[in-house]
Amino acid sequence: MTGLGPSNGSRPRSRRQHIVVAIVEDKPGVLMRVASLFRRRGFNIESLTVGHSEAPGLSRMTIVVDGESAPVEQVEKQLYKLIDVVKVSDLSQEDLIARELAMIKVRCNNLNRHELLEIANVFRADVIDIASNSLILQVVGYEDKINGLIKMCEPYGVREMSRTGRMAMARGTKTTTVHEAEPPKIAQIHASQGRRVEGELPFSSD
Amino acid sequence: MTRMTGAQMLLDSLQREGVDTIFGYPGGVVLPLYDTLPEFPGLHHILVRHEQAAAHMADGYARASGRMGVCLGTSGPGATNLVTGICTSWMDSTPVLAITGNVARTLLGKDGFQEADITGITQPITKHNYLVMNSREIPLTVREAKHIATTGRPGPVLIDIPKDVFQEQDRFEWPEQVSLRGYKPTLEGHAGMIRRAAELINQAKRPIIISGHGIIWGDAQKELVELAEKANIPVITTFLGISGFPELHPLSYGFLGMHGMYYANMAADEADLVVAIGMRFDDRAMGRFNAFNPGVKIVHIDIDPAEIGKNFPTAVPIVGDAKHVLPKLTEHVHEREHKEWIRWIDHVREEHPSLEIRESRRMLPQYVVRTLYEETSGNATIVTGVGQHQMWAGQHYFYNRPRQLISSGGLGTMGFELPAAIGAQVALPGQEVWAICGDAGFQMTLQEMAVLVDQRLPVKIAIFNNGYLGMVRQWQQLFYDKNFVSVAVTQPDFVKLAEAYGIKALRAETKSDVQSVIQEARDFPGPVLIDFQIDQEENVWPMVPAGAALSETIEAPAEEVAR
Ligand SMILES: Cc1ncc(C[n+]2csc(CCOP(=O)(O)OP(=O)(O)O)c2C)c(N)n1
Numbered sequence A: 001m002t003g004l005g006p007s008n009g010s011r012p013r014s015r016r017q018h019i020v021v022a023i024v025e026d027k028p029g030v031l032m033r034v035a036s037l038f039r040r041r042g043f044n045i046e047s048l049t050v051g052h053s054e055a056p057g058l059s060r061m062t063i064v065v066d067g068e069s070a071p072v073e074q075v076e077k078q079l080y081k082l083i084d085v086v087k088v089s090d091l092s093q094e095d096l097i098a099r100e101l102a103m104i105k106v107r108c109n110n111l112n113r114h115e116l117l118e119i120a121n122v123f124r125a126d127v128i129d130i131a132s133n134s135l136i137l138q139v140v141g142y143e144d145k146i147n148g149l150i151k152m153c154e155p156y157g158v159r160e161m162s163r164t165g166r167m168a169m170a171r172g173t174k175t176t177t178v179h180e181a182e183p184p185k186i187a188q189i190h191a192s193q194g195r196r197v198e199g200e201l202p203f204s205s206d
Numbered sequence B: 001m002t003r004m005t006g007a008q009m010l011l012d013s014l015q016r017e018g019v020d021t022i023f024g025y026p027g028g029v030v031l032p033l034y035d036t037l038p039e040f041p042g043l044h045h046i047l048v049r050h051e052q053a054a055a056h057m058a059d060g061y062a063r064a065s066g067r068m069g070v071c072l073g074t075s076g077p078g079a080t081n082l083v084t085g086i087c088t089s090w091m092d093s094t095p096v097l098a099i100t101g102n103v104a105r106t107l108l109g110k111d112g113f114q115e116a117d118i119t120g121i122t123q124p125i126t127k128h129n130y131l132v133m134n135s136r137e138i139p140l141t142v143r144e145a146k147h148i149a150t151t152g153r154p155g156p157v158l159i160d161i162p163k164d165v166f167q168e169q170d171r172f173e174w175p176e177q178v179s180l181r182g183y184k185p186t187l188e189g190h191a192g193m194i195r196r197a198a199e200l201i202n203q204a205k206r207p208i209i210i211s212g213h214g215i216i217w218g219d220a221q222k223e224l225v226e227l228a229e230k231a232n233i234p235v236i237t238t239f240l241g242i243s244g245f246p247e248l249h250p251l252s253y254g255f256l257g258m259h260g261m262y263y264a265n266m267a268a269d270e271a272d273l274v275v276a277i278g279m280r281f282d283d284r285a286m287g288r289f290n291a292f293n294p295g296v297k298i299v300h301i302d303i304d305p306a307e308i309g310k311n312f313p314t315a316v317p318i319v320g321d322a323k324h325v326l327p328k329l330t331e332h333v334h335e336r337e338h339k340e341w342i343r344w345i346d347h348v349r350e351e352h353p354s355l356e357i358r359e360s361r362r363m364l365p366q367y368v369v370r371t372l373y374e375e376t377s378g379n380a381t382i383v384t385g386v387g388q389h390q391m392w393a394g395q396h397y398f399y400n401r402p403r404q405l406i407s408s409g410g411l412g413t414m415g416f417e418l419p420a421a422i423g424a425q426v427a428l429p430g431q432e433v434w435a436i437c438g439d440a441g442f443q444m445t446l447q448e449m450a451v452l453v454d455q456r457l458p459v460k461i462a463i464f465n466n467g468y469l470g471m472v473r474q475w476q477q478l479f480y481d482k483n484f485v486s487v488a489v490t491q492p493d494f495v496k497l498a499e500a501y502g503i504k505a506l507r508a509e510t511k512s513d514v515q516s517v518i519q520e521a522r523d524f525p526g527p528v529l530i531d532f533q534i535d536q537e538e539n540v541w542p543m544v545p546a547g548a549a550l551s552e553t554i555e556a557p558a559e560e561v562a563r
């Protein structure tokens, strides 16, 4: 696994940040509605990632909000007011795993390439491109780790960097999923096989 | 399945949703729609003179009837002209459907002639909006839009339709139901919270109810009266809440806020428990937030969870619809007298009556409103503009029937008065509708007088002519050291102007004219404009200066009373 150990992701987060996960309709304009809401209400976004979720037609957004600019309760409630937002979960108080991916293009030459590769090794970063005077490192992990690697690369010259922003998931069975009701036919099949019916799923959504 | 064009689908869907009137204005991209209108005689199209007015008319129609109002504009400037009206309805949570045309799909995003990104522009001022890219999506979109606009906390919804979508033929399928997984308003209210709220009410020594616009939109006047009467709780309203609780009821103590009644502000500040229902703790109502009644506990009942805790911490939050929540709350509330508390408020009211109109030979605006109240036996629907006349209309007419006062509270849109009154009159045929207008605000939308003539609508227009942007003049006098800048307005001859439109017009120059012109206007079956040449320098009192606390409410200074 990447990362510095299993406890790494759940180390105490800065008190000033909230992590909110929103399940949204996969429709044009949704990102704009969310971004516009945050701008208008003066909530500062530290990072926002969005992509497909486990359910067709729904996307999952992970939003890290500067807690000083926004009471998390207001963020949640205002998000809920958007018709295209189906579910909002505040993960700030949860025991969670948070990860970010970064690509860092660092200047290097024949003399110092070796050092850089060693640094990458310590941080368990992957080298995904090498050229005669640069290389690209890819690293996955919690923010601190990525910041640490960047700091180590700085003396060599960071030419370009791209970070995804944080994604997060609660540990254990808790999910931020929306459970659509099971079609009766499917439910029947599950029941005939002695499986639990919807609503009793071990993966609770609240 | 029938095949239809997008235009036919739109009009058919509107009709199925119970729409009978569209306030609109044509232009290039909506021509296919106008071409189709004659096929739908059940849809009455009212041609306005400016799209802003169309949005205000739809809003006035909605506020007067409780039903969704519909306005329509072409792409580009037609759409952007609607924006002020849409925002007015957004701020006051009224159900308005705005329909705009847009350039053909292939031209979207190419900055072609009269393209405006109206869904982008209206995103922060609509409850939801749509850009419809296929004609077959029109029926479901209209159903959803109506559902969103009229349920939960109401609000405006916009549907933008490219020109070629109006022309595109497809199968018309009427959806059996709407189901939006991201939109499910809570109506019932949490039983445990309702019981906790009742406990707080039962323990309170000085409880007060502050009721807002939500009582009117929740159709909960009766339920509110029952709660107040059972526990003998005095009721004050917000400005938009006026008429939600009958003002002639013995437990009514007027409205609070910047120009609220002195005793209402003091009661709000002295209470040990505020039961806030369907209101949003606006700064104009509450004064400086951190100076409002420090020890007070708040029970907040609102259908919009985001309003709860937004401006003030709440002891007991109840998310729900007033009509559902109040009866349950009343059930758990004990009968009480609150004699001492009510006596205290009554005493403040005797010492600071706020609504007493002083003897004067001048034509005081308060006197004009009061005379109108008496002449109409308190039964007219009053629509106002924004400014001093708005506050006097709120103060000196007494409203008992919900929806009787129609005014732009949240956005404070000058020019709202005439078009909103037209919309109200369309919704209330045969009923008496008065537009109380500022002389300046009237000039922002006066062109709509033409609609009164076109549609034979008997709206009575009362212009409170003080020759000033009165409310601004008042602020310059009080807070800018009488440095009067750009507040005196030159005016046309309003009587001649009305006559030029073919509208009967009267002028009241002295106090003694007031009663007789009102009578003459009421006797006349058609629209009438009255130019009331009111005292020019009268100010609105009481007043909570911007940034002050409700406890710092100022009353009319002696030198003004002596004028
Ligand atoms: C569209 C718009 N522009 C400016 C204002 C700011 N404003 C508030 S009250 C007022 C003066 C209104 O004058 P008038 O309509 O004559 O009413 P009065 O206060 O004199 O009764 C102004 C300019 C506003 N509310 N709306």
Ligand SMILES: [Mg+2]
Binding pocket: B438, B439, B440, B464, B465, B466, B467, B468, B469, B470
């Ligand atoms: Mg004026």
